[in-house]
Amino acid sequence: MTIIIFFIFGLIIGSFLNVLAYRISIAETILGRSFCPKCKKQISWYDNVPLLSFILLRAKCRNCKKKISWQYPLMELFTAAIFAGIGAKFFDAGVAVSWIETGYYLTMASALIVIFIYDWLYMEIPGIVLWPAIFAAVGFNLWLDWNGVSDLGEFGNVLSLGWLGMLGLKTPSGVLAAAAAFTFFFSLSAMSREKWMGMGDAYLAILLGLILGWPQILLALFLAFAIGAIYGIILISLKKKKMKSQIPFAPFLIAGTLIAIFFHQPIISWYLGLFIV
Numbered sequence: 642m643t644i645i646i647f648f649i650f651g652l653i654i655g656s657f658l659n660v661l662a663y664r665i666s667i668a669e670t671i672l673g674r675s676f677c678p679k680c681k682k683q684i685s686w687y688d689n690v691p692l693l694s695f696i697l698l699r700a701k702c703r704n705c706k707k708k709i710s711w712q713y714p715l716m717e718l719f720t721a722a723i724f725a726g727i728g729a730k731f732f733d734a735g736v737a738v739s740w741i742e743t744g745y746y747l748t749m750a751s752a753l754i755v756i757f758i759y760d761w762l763y764m765e766i767p768g769i770v771l772w773p774a775i776f777a778a779v780g781f782n783l784w785l786d787w788n789g790v791s792d793l794g795e796f797g798n799v800l801s802l803g804w805l806g807m808l809g810l811k812t813p814s815g816v817l818a819a820a821a822a823f824t825f826f827f828s829l830s831a832m833s834r835e836k837w838m839g840m841g842d843a844y845l846a847i848l849l850g851l852i853l854g855w856p857q858i859l860l861a862l863f864l865a866f867a868i869g870a871i872y873g874i875i876l877i878s879l880k881k882k883k884m885k886s887q888i889p890f891a892p893f894l895i896a897g898t899l900i901a902i903f904f905h906q907p908i909i910s911w912y913l914g915l916f917i918v
C-alpha cells in the first residue's frame with residue numbers, strides 16, 4: 642500500500658517536474674496554471690491528470706491537436722518508479738528519522754529529475770535547481786553528523802579522515818566523494834576546454850558526491866560512462882549522431898546515481914563475487 646501511495650505521489654510530482662523544467666527555461670513563474678507550449682491555451686484540470694490525460698487525449702492537445710511530447714508520460718512514470726523505490730527502501734511510518742530521510746531522498750530525486758530533463762532538452766545544468774539542492778544535501782550531511790546517526794541508512798556513514806579525525810573533526814564521506822568527483826570532471830572540462838565535458842557537469846558531480854558518499858560515487862561514475870557509451874554506440878550505429886556530436890552527459894550521471902542509490906549493494910557483492918571462485 643505504501644508503495645502505491647508513493648507511486649501515485651511520484652506521478653503527480655513528475656508531472657510538476659516536467660513543467661518546472663520548461664518554466665525555468667523560459668524564466669516563467671513556477672506556480673500558475675499549465676498551458677499548451679504550442680498554442681498557449683490553458684489546460685483544464687481534467688486534461689492535466691498525470692499519465693491518464695496523455696492516454697485519453699491520444700498524445701494530442703485538445704485545442705490545437707499538436708502532438709504532446711512523450712517526455713511527459715515517460716518522466717511521470719520514471720518519477721513514480723523512483724518515488725516508489727525510495728518509499729520501499731527508506732520509509733518506515735513508525736520510525737521518526739525515516740520520515741526525514743525519505744523526505745530528503747524524495748527532494749534530491751526531484752532535483753535530479755529536473756536537471757535530467759533540463760540538460761536533455763537544453764544541454765545546460767540549471768543552477769537555480771542545482772545550488773539549492775547542494776545546500777540541502779550539505780545540511781542533511783551535517784544533520785547526520787551532529788546527531789551521530791551513522792546507522793541512518795547506508796549513506797549516512799560518517800568517515801573520519803586521518804588527521805582530521807585525530808583533531809576530533811569528522812567529515813561526512815559525502816564531502817570526500819563530492820571533492821573527488823568535482824576534481825575529476827573539472828579536470829576533464831578544463832583539459833578539453835569544455836569539449837568533452839561541460840563545467841556544469843563538474844558542479845553537478847558535487848551534488849552527486851554529497852548524495853552518494855564515498856565510495857558509492859565511483860560506482861555511479863562507472864555506470865554513467867558505461868550507459869553513456871552504450872547510448873552513444875546505439876546512436877552512431879543508427880546514424881542519428883556523428884562521432885563528434887555532443888550528447889548531454891548529466892542524464893547519464895543522474896541515471897548512474899539513481900542506480901547506485903538502489904542497487905550498489907547487490908552490484909558490489911556481485912562484482913566481488915567474480916573474484917571468489
Ligand SMILES: [Zn+2]
Nearest residue numbers: 677680702705
Ligand atoms: Zn495546444
